[in-house]
Amino acid sequence: xxxxxxxxxxxxxxxxxxxxxxxxxxxxxxxxxxxxxxxxxxxxxxxxxxxxxxxxxxxxxxxxxxxxxxxxxxxxxxxxxxxxxxxxxxxxxxxxxxxxxxxxxxxxxxxxxxxxxxxxxxxxxxxxxxxxxxxxxxxxxxxxxxxxxxxxxxxxxxxxxxxxxxxxxxxxxxxxxxxxxxxxxxxxxxxxxxxxxxxxxxxxxxxxxxxxxxxxxxxxxxxxxxxxxxxxxxxxxxxxxxxxxxxxxxxxxxxxxxxxxxxxxxxxxxxxxxxxxxxxxxxxxxxxxxxxxxxxxxxxxxxxxxxxxxxxxxxxxxxxxxxxxxxxxxxxxxxxxxxxxxxxxxxxxxxxxxxxxxxxxxxxxxxxxxxxxxxxxxxxxxxxxxxxxxxxxxxxxxxxxxxxxxxxxxxxxxxxxxxxxxxxxxxxxxxxxxxxxxxxxxxxxxxxxxxxxxxxxxxxxxxxxxxxxxxxxxxxxxxxxxxxxxxxxxxxxxxxxxxx
Numbered sequence: 422x423x424x425x426x427x428x429x430x431x432x433x434x435x436x437x438x439x440x441x442x443x444x445x446x447x448x449x450x451x452x453x454x455x456x457x458x459x460x461x462x463x464x465x466x467x468x469x470x471x472x473x474x475x476x477x478x479x480x481x482x483x484x485x486x487x488x489x490x491x492x493x494x495x496x497x498x499x500x501x502x503x504x505x506x507x508x509x510x511x512x513x514x515x516x517x518x519x520x521x522x523x524x525x526x527x528x529x530x531x532x533x534x535x536x537x538x539x540x541x542x543x544x545x546x547x548x549x550x551x552x553x554x555x556x557x558x559x560x561x562x563x564x565x566x567x568x569x570x571x572x573x574x575x576x577x578x579x580x581x582x583x584x585x586x587x588x589x590x591x592x593x594x595x596x597x598x599x600x601x602x603x604x605x606x607x608x609x610x611x612x613x614x615x616x617x618x619x620x621x622x623x624x625x626x627x628x629x630x631x632x633x634x635x636x637x638x639x640x641x642x643x644x645x646x647x648x649x650x651x652x653x654x655x656x657x658x659x660x661x662x663x664x665x666x667x668x669x670x671x672x673x674x675x676x677x678x679x680x681x682x683x684x685x686x687x688x689x690x691x692x693x694x695x696x697x698x699x700x701x702x703x704x705x706x707x708x709x710x711x712x713x714x715x716x717x718x719x720x721x722x723x724x725x726x727x728x729x730x731x732x733x734x735x736x737x738x739x740x741x742x743x744x745x746x747x748x749x750x751x752x753x754x755x756x757x758x759x760x761x762x763x764x765x766x767x768x769x770x771x772x773x774x775x776x777x778x779x780x781x782x783x784x785x786x787x788x789x790x791x792x793x794x795x796x797x798x799x800x801x802x803x804x805x806x807x808x809x810x811x812x813x814x815x816x817x818x819x820x821x822x823x824x825x826x827x828x829x830x831x832x833x834x835x836x837x838x839x840x841x842x843x844x845x846x847x848x849x850x851x852x853x854x855x856x857x858x859x860x861x862x863x864x865x866x867x868x869x870x871x872x873x874x875x876x877x878x879x880x881x882x883x884x885x886x887x888x889x890x891x892x893x894x895x896x897x898x899x900x901x902x903x904x905x906x907x908x909x910x911x912x913x914x915x916x917x918x919x920x921x
Contacts, residue, residue: 584642622661627897661891676725684700699720700867706901713883727744755779770815771815809844866897869893895910
């Protein structure tokens with residue numbers, strides 16, 4: 422019995438020891454489980470932090486791309502964006518701007534006439550013809566030079582310009598039989614003639630000479646006889662603007678009678694506020710309109726596009742799609758946007774292919790036009806459209822692989838969407854050779870307002886701005902029609918209506 426009790430006691434002791442070990446292990450296990458739980462919580466927090474950091478990194482990378490594009494201009498210039506050529510950046514270290522993309526090769530030739538080229542000097546026959554037509558008066562000056570007196574005299578011509586001020590004295594006599602009244606222009610004792618007004622309009626509006634310099638110009642050429650104030654020069658512009666209103670209506674009707682019209686918008690200022698200028702142009706006419714705002718309202722106020730029944734060329738201004746029978750997209754601007762992608766994401770091939778296609782079609786069109794063709798054949802048109810669609814299919818896949826989130830979301834995809842949605846508008850020019858390829862006419866017609874803003878900072882009133890615009894409408898239309906602008910301006914001052 423004693424041995425059995427000892428054995429049981431021994432087993433109980435072992436059991437107690439095992440229970441103690443088990444309790445210890447359970448406690449350790451519980452502590453380790455708690456540690457693992459805490460570690461898992463820490464891992465979750467770290468993973469969440471990592472995700473947040475990754476998002477911040479993506480946003481920062483996108484912001485870096487945006488800032489590069491904004492501050493460094495990302496090599497943007499007039500060839501790869503809508504920026505005007507005047508903003509092309511030129512530094513002494515590296516060629517940029519237009520010189521980088523105009524494909525010109527630097528030569529050692531000097532500026533001016535080149536050896537072997539046909540000169541453009543004054544021609545003796547031309548001068549004699551002008552004399553015969555009484556367009557040039559002749560003042561003969563005889564010289565005695567050393568030589569045989571039996572030889573025939575040598576005739577040489579020197580072309581000169583004489584600027585001479587004179588006064589017209591108008592005497593108004595009363596008569597009971599006369600029906601005419603004294604003209605308004607003579608209500609003051611002394612007034613300026615139409616020649617002076619015409620010259621001031623041409624120099625001040627078209628050549629964009631500041632009023633101070635223009636006033637000084639008249640003073641110098643008249644030998645201090647003409648001291649025309651700035652206010653008087655402004656009055657000339659306002660008078661011309663009023664007298665040109667009927668001619669402006671004629672220009673509007675001429676635009677409405679055209680097959681295709683060009684229109685665009687640019688900004689200027691009045692009293693440090695924004696002001697917008699819209700042109701309505703074709704090959705022979707241009708009309709400028711001034712407004713405070715953009716959009717449909719000013720277009721409806723002009724009442725030109727709402728009545729226009731032809732095709733309208735614009736620079737992807739979707740507002741214009743509410744007017745006209747057809748809407749054309751400017752492919753020169755498209756080429757600039759494609760070039761931007763070509764320069765900044767060169768691994769993406771579709772911009773290169775689309776650029777090549779667009780300008781290849783236009784070059785082929787030019788050659789076909791020289792042979793009298795009016796459009797491509799239906800088979801050729803379908804071939805071009807098929808190639809266009811194939812490039813867009815490539816674009817859809819390649820855009821997914823673009824690494825830069827900025828160029829992927831803000832540049833490539835929007836341009837792809839535009840090319841898909843406005844395919845017909847971009848390709849009208851291959852179906853009808855009379856359809857313009859680009860909107861360069863609008864850019865050229867509006868450029869003078871940019872010059873005006875840079876020189877004078879803008880206008881002081883909308884009324885003055887519209888009178889300035891009327892003046893330019895007359896001058897630019899005259900130039901397009903190869904009419905002397907001086908004659909047109911003078912005719913307006915004489916109350917004539919032009920361009921009927």
